[in-house]
Amino acid sequence: MIPAGKLQIQVQVNLQARQVERATLRVLDSFRLKLVAKVKRGEASVEFSVVDPVYGPVVTAMAGDFGASMVMIPVKARLAGTRTEWRRVTPFDERFSVKLAPLQVLGF
Numbered sequence: 001m002i003p004a005g006k007l008q009i010q011v012q013v014n015l016q017a018r019q020v021e022r023a024t025l026r027v028l029d030s031f032r033l034k035l036v037a038k039v040k041r042g043e044a045s046v047e048f049s050v051v052d053p054v055y056g057p058v059v060t061a062m063a064g065d066f067g068a069s070m071v072m073i074p075v076k077a078r079l080a081g082t083r084t085e086w087r088r089v090t091p092f093d094e095r096f097s098v099k100l101a102p103l104q105v106l107g108f
Contacts, residue, residue: 006031019057020048027066042066051086059083 006029012022027042044064048057063080 002033003031017050019050021057022047037068037070039066039068042068 006027008026008028010024010026011020013019014021022045024045025043027039030038030040032038042065044066045062046059047061049060050057051060061082064078066077068075068077
């Protein structure tokens, strides 16, 4: 279980649009997970943007930097990602223009 007192979470909200714009997570103090992992430091952020006004905001950028140790072996992770190209996906049932015939049961 992750101790909530050792994490700081901040969420930036656009009050006029009533939408989340950014969320950040910061590890304030080290803590243990399942007796084998110890999270020593960490920070992550996620940015949201509206791509299509019909739908809510989506994740457009992520970044993070974490340090931990697993069974006394130091582990570091750094991640970053940005999404720039957006395309509307066709739902599965609209992909094919095939009409299904009524189901018939074989009678013996």
